[in-house]
Amino acid sequence: MAKPNALSLYQKVELQRPLQRALDATIFFLLLALLGYRLLLVRTHGLCWLYAIAFLCESWFAFFWALTANLTWTPVHYQTYPQHLLKRVEELPRVDVFITTADPGLEPPIITINTVLSLLAVEYPANKLACYVSDDGCSPLTYYSLSEALKFAKIWVPFCKNYRVEVRAPFRYFSDDLSSAGSPEFQYEWRRMKDAYDALNQRIEDAAKSFTFGDLAGDLADFSNTKPKNHAPIIKVIWENKEGIEDELPHLIYVSREKRPNITHHNKAGAMNVLTRVSGLMTNASYMMNLDCDMFVNNPDVILQAMCLFKDPINGEYAFVQFPQCFYNGLQDDPFANQWIIMMQVKMRGLAGIQGPAYMGTGCIHRRKVLYGQSPNEANINEKYYDDELYKTFGNSKDFVTSATRVLRSVEDYPNCLADTIKATHEVATADYEHNSCWGSKVGWQYGSIVEDVLTGMLIHKKGWKSAYLTPTPPAFLGCASSGGPIPLNHHKRGITGLLETLISKNSPIVTALSDKLQFRQRMFYLWIYLASVQAIPRICYALLPAFCLIANFHFLPKVQEPVICIPLLLSVLFVLRQMLGYIETDQSIRAWWNNHRMDMIKSMCSCLLGVVAVLLKIVGLSETTFEVTKKESASSSDDTESSDRDLGRFTFDESPMFVPITTVMMIQLAALAIGFLGTQPGRREFGVGEVTCSVWLVLCFWPILKGMFAKGSYGLPWSTLFKSSALAFLFVYLCRMSTK
Numbered sequence: 001m002a003k004p005n006a007l008s009l010y011q012k013v014e015l016q017r018p019l020q021r022a023l024d025a026t027i028f029f030l031l032l033a034l035l036g037y038r039l040l041l042v043r044t045h046g047l048c049w050l051y052a053i054a055f056l057c058e059s060w061f062a063f064f065w066a067l068t069a070n071l072t073w074t075p076v077h078y079q080t081y082p083q084h085l086l087k088r089v090e091e092l093p094r095v096d097v098f099i100t101t102a103d104p105g106l107e108p109p110i111i112t113i114n115t116v117l118s119l120l121a122v123e124y125p126a127n128k129l130a131c132y133v134s135d136d137g138c139s140p141l142t143y144y145s146l147s148e149a150l151k152f153a154k155i156w157v158p159f160c161k162n163y164r165v166e167v168r169a170p171f172r173y174f175s176d177d178l179s180s181a182g183s184p185e186f187q188y189e190w191r192r193m194k195d196a197y198d199a200l201n202q203r204i205e206d207a208a209k210s211f212t213f214g215d216l217a218g219d220l221a222d223f224s225n226t227k228p229k230n231h232a233p234i235i236k237v238i239w240e241n242k243e244g245i246e247d248e249l250p251h252l253i254y255v256s257r258e259k260r261p262n263i264t265h266h267n268k269a270g271a272m273n274v275l276t277r278v279s280g281l282m283t284n285a286s287y288m289m290n291l292d293c294d295m296f297v298n299n300p301d302v303i304l305q306a307m308c309l310f311k312d313p314i315n316g317e318y319a320f321v322q323f324p325q326c327f328y329n330g331l332q333d334d335p336f337a338n339q340w341i342i343m344m345q346v347k348m349r350g351l352a353g354i355q356g357p358a359y360m361g362t363g364c365i366h367r368r369k370v371l372y373g374q375s376p377n378e379a380n381i382n383e384k385y386y387d388d389e390l391y392k393t394f395g396n397s398k399d400f401v402t403s404a405t406r407v408l409r410s411v412e413d414y415p416n417c418l419a420d421t422i423k424a425t426h427e428v429a430t431a432d433y434e435h436n437s438c439w440g441s442k443v444g445w446q447y448g449s450i451v452e453d454v455l456t457g458m459l460i461h462k463k464g465w466k467s468a469y470l471t472p473t474p475p476a477f478l479g480c481a482s483s484g485g486p487i488p489l490n491h492h493k494r495g496i497t498g499l500l501e502t503l504i505s506k507n508s509p510i511v512t513a514l515s516d517k518l519q520f521r522q523r524m525f526y527l528w529i530y531l532a533s534v535q536a537i538p539r540i541c542y543a544l545l546p547a548f549c550l551i552a553n554f555h556f557l558p559k560v561q562e563p564v565i566c567i568p569l570l571l572s573v574l575f576v577l578r579q580m581l582g583y584i585e586t587d588q589s590i591r592a593w594w595n596n597h598r599m600d601m602i603k604s605m606c607s608c609l610l611g612v613v614a615v616l617l618k619i620v621g622l623s624e625t626t627f628e629v630t631k632k633e634s635a636s637s638s639d640d641t642e643s644s645d646r647d648l649g650r651f652t653f654d655e656s657p658m659f660v661p662i663t664t665v666m667m668i669q670l671a672a673l674a675i676g677f678l679g680t681q682p683g684r685r686e687f688g689v690g691e692v693t694c695s696v697w698l699v700l701c702f703w704p705i706l707k708g709m710f711a712k713g714s715y716g717l718p719w720s721t722l723f724k725s726s727a728l729a730f731l732f733v734y735l736c737r738m739s740t741k
């Protein structure tokens with residue numbers, strides 16, 4: 001590792017994890033040994049379907065293990081030195097920031113404006129920033145909230161900078177009472193800010209109650225008689241930093257793209273592409289950062305941190321710098337496994353040591369030219385771009401094509417007077433602007449999957465670009481993790497559906513293996529993430545094997561007296577140890593490990609399976625996959641709803657078909673254990689210790705489901721689910737018994 005020189009902006013540190021590597025390799029060889037044992041069995045006992053299924057599932061697990069171990073084989077950590085960059089402030093490039101919101105009901109405007117406020121207050125020259133808020137809900141309430149937030153920003157931003165406030169999202173900042181901390185002057189200011197924020201909150205709440213969505217006057221007239229899915233584009237400059245003053249506020253622009261019922265809008269990817277074009281016409285910064293509406297800036301230095309990586313040429317250009325997704329509303333020991341700590345702190349760091357982290361949809365800064373389709377080898381070459389090709393690629397706006405050409409030629413652009421560009425921005429925000437252009441395929445955020453982020457990032461990596469991963473302390477951004485109940489499972493199902501869509505599309509990393517520039521191990525990562533979606537099938541099959549054996553008096557695992565039993569035994573122990581190690585490494589509890597393991601099993605049998613079904617339905621043309629926006633808890637309501645407090649950490653259920661497979665598997669395990677222990681299976685009974693252990697382990701994993709079988713209300717599984725699952729479980733037991741006759 002080279003020593004940083006006095007002016008270097010960052011350092012890439014390789015992390016050593018010899019113990020983890022040794023465990024990963026041992027587990028892999030044990031899996032191979034298990035497969036060898038299966039093959040020997042076939043030689044001695046002949047082929048039987050029970051062993052065949054076990055062999056297939058175990059081959060899958062071995063293959064998947066290799067993919068998983070690949071991820072964390074060579075982790076790296078980036079150390080940045082923003083203080084060195086501060087000596088070159090004049091060189092800092094301009095950044096356009098995009099914040100997306102889609103539904104004022106599911107994403108209360110108070111959350112969105114907190115994100116906006118935290119962004120307006122970042123430590124970066126205000127004249128080099130512009131904040132664009134995309135509102136797919138076309139909501140006058142969102143617009144009103146933003147314009148009210150601007151008034152508050154005028155006192156909030158100077159306050160944050162004066163007192164070097166750390167957390168600049170007011171709802172989080174005011175959750176600690178600092179009224180008697182610091183100097184009297186600070187106390188006075190703190191109180192003033194708090195009162196102003198409370199008043200802002202109140203105005204928004206009042207507006208939410210009193211707005212009538214028909215004829216609107218004044219500033220809101222544009223929203224008159226609009227429907228969220230049927231309206232003309234609305235683009236409004238809420239604030240313009242006209243003189244380009246460094247310590248004023250950055251530009252703030254509201255964008256609601258045109259929507260028409262008969263024209264597909266491509267969900268978030270569509271919104272991002274409109275923002276790209278609108279900002280291209282207004283400010284055309286060379287860097288674009290994007291945030292989901294609930295992901296506020298938690299570390300005011302984030303943009304500076306990212307610039308350390310972009311500005312330092314020693315390692316070649318990075319296409320994007322991704323920050324982890326972290327959440328502020330984590331429950332103790334992560335009962336719903338929605339904090340993603342292992343993914344963010346271990347797996348993504350591992351990826352950073354290959355070609356780079358995946359793009360995760362939020363908390364990321366891209367070079368604009370990368371999204372305009374440029375490859376690394378074309379970078380900075382002043383090539384000749386032909387006009388007609390440019391129009392075919394970027395659509396028919398002359399102004400936009402001019403701005404795009406400057407980006408492709410790496411010519412730094414100067415911001416326009418925003419008011420002068422409004423007319424042109426309307427043109428690029430129409431619903432049919434992208435017809436016969438390359439938006440969503442060759443340029444911009446990609447269409448074709450509801451997980452547009454992984455897909456968009458993959459296409460960038462396929463061109464040969466690298467990306468970087470930064471994990472500053474305090475965390476760069478914090479968002480709202482979906483709480484308990486069916487919501488996270490639906491959220492997971494949506495993810496699985498989108499990933500699977502990509503796996504079977506023309507963009508699949510398998511299909512393009514010969515023609516793209518993905519590094520081999522990066523391709524293994526993309527396979528890992530896409531194939532995680534089909535994990536459900538081998539897992540369910542494997543979960544049914546011990547139950548079948550207990551019911552029908554067979555064995556699929558070696559008996560205790562056979563020496564080979566040590567293979568599955570050692571495998572299980574090492575596997576658990578390996579997983580726990582990750583939790584210890586990231587300062588989490590053993591309980592958190594158990595919760596995550598349990599949720600992983602539950603998810604693969606609920607949401608994963610349903611995701612697979614959704615894609616199958618799409619293939620046969622029976623339904624389209626949909627992007628359901630996740631509900632975000634209102635920032636101000638967290639402490640006044642009793643019911644949500646009671647829900648904390650407890651599972652809730654609904655009528656969703658998602659719960660049928662898992663309840664069935666649970667019932668089958670119970671039936672199998674009962675039959676196994678009561679010895680009612682045909683023939684002489686031999687106690688299968690391995691099978692019983694597997695079954696008991698599954699019951700423990702699915703404990704919340706077992707509780708749901710007996711609980712009432714939303715904590716209980718609905719009758720219809722119980723009924724369907726009992727019927728299926730009964731059928732399974734019956735078939736098992738039949739097979740032995």
Ligand SMILES: O=c1ccn([C@@H]2O[C@H](COP(=O)(O)OP(=O)(O)O[C@H]3O[C@H](CO)[C@@H](O)[C@H](O)[C@H]3O)[C@@H](O)[C@H]2O)c(=O)[nH]1
Nearest residue numbers: 100101102136267268271292293361362451452453629630
């Ligand atoms: O038609 C739409 C649908 C969604 N959104 C926005 O997209 C963001 C993400 O939606 P959310 O429901 O919060 O999804 P999550 O699963 O939490 O989001 C993760 O997964 C998405 C799909 O992979 C990524 O786009 C996100 O950035 C990533 O945080 C939110 O800001 C929405 O407002 C839109 O702007 N328009």
Ligand SMILES: [Mn+2]
Nearest residue numbers: 292294479630
């Ligand atoms: Mn989200």
